[in-house]
Amino acid sequence: MKSITISGSKRESVGKVATKALRNAGKVPCVIYGGDKPLHFSADEVSFKNLVYTANVYTAMIELDGTSYHAILQDIQFHPVTDKILHVDFYQLFDDKLVTMNIPVRLVGTSPGVISGGSLRFAMRKLSVRALPANLPDFINADISKLKIGQKLIVSELTNDEYSILHPENTVVVQVRTARSAVMPEDEDEDEDAEGEDGATEEAAEE
Secondary structure, eight states: OOEEEEEEEEOSOOSHHHHHHHHHTTEEEEEEESSSSOEEEEEEGGGGHHHHSSSSOOEEEEEETTEEEEEEEEEEEEOTTTOOEEEEEEEEOOTTSOEEEEEEEEEESOOHHHHTTOEEEEOOSEEEEEEOGGGOOSOEEEEOTTOOTTOEEEGGGGOBTTBEEOSOTTOEEEEEEOOTTOOOOHHHHHHHHHHHHHHHHHHHHHO
16 A cells, blocks of 8 residues: 655644644644554644545555654544644554555446446445555455446455455445436347247247
């Protein structure tokens, strides 16, 4: 998984007065959990632009006074009116410890069912994944190139040896539903015609 570097400074004081002063200076108070003890620091608000305001998911390499900490974004608080970042919580990563993250699902290919007029329902745009930090994917690819009308992809079809998906195996990720404007594939039309001919033959035989 790609990582974004955030440079900051450790905080000696974590009181309300010090926190307010940091925000007035354009900095964001932060904390890293997961280590021996919480580590408080601050960083410029602009440092979080590529980490927060994106549909992609990244880990963070936090550099504090010459020491680097590999972490993931755990929680973020915004001002209810201005939407300015008020506080950020990180969780420290260790190479040998499993971690859980919500990973985006990326659709691959074009569904023949959609081409026929079906409606694509993308139910799970992110999936909760558990893995070692080195095995965290940027995306989970969902191949929809074979999905016809009425078909779906479920979690069990997206499994990978490098990570575990923390959802029931039968959870629907994406499916193609019937729409009024949908056109049935030719092979299905032929099957229906054949059935109609068989029915007409049987009726004639009975007469």
